[in-house]
Amino acid sequence: MESILLLAHTEPDGSLAKPALEALAAALALGGELTVGLVGMETQAAANQIAGTGAARILAVTGEAFTQSRYATDAAAAEALCRAARAKLVLAPGTSRWSRALPGVAYRLHGRVDTHATSLTLRNEVPAVTRWFYRQRMEAVLTRQQRPWIVLLDAGCVPAWNGPAGTATVEAVAVDLPPTRTTVTGIQAPKADEQTIRPDAKLLFVAGAGWTKKQADGAVHGAEAEALILGFLRTAKASLGGSKSLVDLSGEGEAVLQFMTHLNQIGQTGSTPRHPKGLSTCCHGEEPHAVGWRFINERRAINLDPNCGWARGKADVLYVADAFAVMREVNRTLGQENS
Numbered sequence: 208m209e210s211i212l213l214l215a216h217t218e219p220d221g222s223l224a225k226p227a228l229e230a231l232a233a234a235l236a237l238g239g240e241l242t243v244g245l246v247g248m249e250t251q252a253a254a255n256q257i258a259g260t261g262a263a264r265i266l267a268v269t270g271e272a273f274t275q276s277r278y279a280t281d282a283a284a285a286e287a288l289c290r291a292a293r294a295k296l297v298l299a300p301g302t303s304r305w306s307r308a309l310p311g312v313a314y315r316l317h318g319r320v321d322t323h324a325t326s327l328t329l330r331n332e333v334p335a336v337t338r339w340f341y342r343q344r345m346e347a348v349l350t351r352q353q354r355p356w357i358v359l360l361d362a363g364c365v366p367a368w369n370g371p372a373g374t375a376t377v378e379a380v381a382v383d384l385p386p387t388r389t390t391v392t393g394i395q396a397p398k399a400d401e402q403t404i405r406p407d408a409k410l411l412f413v414a415g416a417g418w419t420k421k422q423a424d425g426a427v428h429g430a431e432a433e434a435l436i437l438g439f440l441r442t443a444k445a446s447l448g449g450s451k452s453l454v455d456l457s458g459e460g461e462a463v464l465q466f467m468t469h470l471n472q473i474g475q476t477g478s479t480p481r482h483p484k485g486l487s488t489c490c491h492g493e494e495p496h497a498v499g500w501r502f503i504n505e506r507r508a509i510n511l512d513p514n515c516g517w518a519r520g521k522a523d524v525l526y527v528a529d530a531f532a533v534m535r536e537v538n539r540t541l542g543q544e545n546s
């Protein structure tokens with residue numbers, strides 16, 4: 208088996224996050240000689256976290272300049288680690304940080320890169336990746352002759368490595384800092400409890416445009432819709448998805464749910480998240496939307512229309528009901544259970 212380099216960047220607290228531990232598990236399963244390459248402000252804690260992996264070497268690019276995600280510094284760090292490790296295969300978690308930097312690194316090393324891989328395993332004795340094409344309609348298995356071959360593994364596809372911590376020996380790798388034009392002056396982020404996209408949630412709650420439409424009494428009930436949805440998200444710790452129609456409404460100057468952005472959009476031109484369960488509300492379930500439910504295992508929908516798309520084999524259960532009434536009752540029941 209060829210030598211493998213696992214590239215991981217540390218989190219602000221110095222640890223390795225779940226996507227990095229998933230990629231680590233995939234690298235270990237391949238069975239070749241493993242080198243780990245770490246990048247961050249502080250790397251010893253992360254090295255200790257994975258001391259039990261039995262990696263042949265742990266290399267690190269450490270320092271203030273590598274705290275923030277920035278193409279120039281991340282690419283320089285990854286390139287230096289790849290050159291120091293001389294590995295044929297380079298596996299990394301498909302984080303936004305690595306997804307931005309590593310294709311350029313593959314070019315510099317005259318190698319190749321594959322993004323959005325869902326696995327990297329041996330097939331007929333050669334490493335092969337699986338990945339989806341055409342908005343998750345076709346799955347391909349592919350392999351490459353060129354080396355180094357950099358593979359970015361999507362999160363949530365492999366159980367994360369979970370082994371003992373220890374005290375690791377780290378080899379420092381020096382990097383000539385490239386000139387940088389970007390200075391990070393601070394971070395503006397919503398408070399943690401306002402975060403509505405939760406990739407690890409057991410349930411995906413989808414809101415459709417129906418929440419902002421006139422209801423049976425002839426009026427729009429935007430404020431109540433917001434309260435019901437946010438109330439449910441808080442108690443159920445669900446992740447929030449939206450239909451395209453709903454996320455587009457803000458651009459049309461219509462009544463909107465303030466917390467809904469294009470990042471929440473599920474579907475053909477949105478995201479395809481992985482959750483065990485999904486509940487769609489006030490969403491028609493048209494194919495361009497439902498195609499984003501590819502990896503939702505159990506699907507339920509609430510819609511007033513018994514002929515909506517969900518009724519046509521796209522949901523396991525369709526409740527033909529008023530979503531306002533249903534979610535009011537669900538929130539009341541959850542509130543009682545939690546009190």
Ligand SMILES: Cc1cc2nc3c(=O)[nH]c(=O)nc-3n(C[C@H](O)[C@H](O)[C@H](O)COP(=O)(O)OP(=O)(O)OC[C@H]3O[C@@H](n4cnc5c(N)ncnc54)[C@H](O)[C@@H]3O)c2cc1C
Nearest residue numbers: 415416417450451452474475476477489491495496511530
């Ligand atoms: C190329 C292309 C790409 C696209 N990509 C995407 C994509 O990525 N994601 C996506 O979502 N769409 C996508 N679309 C758009 C998609 O086809 C639909 O137009 C969109 O999903 C409709 O959104 P909706 O179901 O929320 O709204 P609507 O079609 O307006 O449906 C609202 C639903 O709410 C129901 N409703 C209203 N009030 C209540 C109530 N009180 N209780 C219960 N139900 C109620 C109504 O019965 C209705 O079914 C794409 C379209 C194209 C052409």
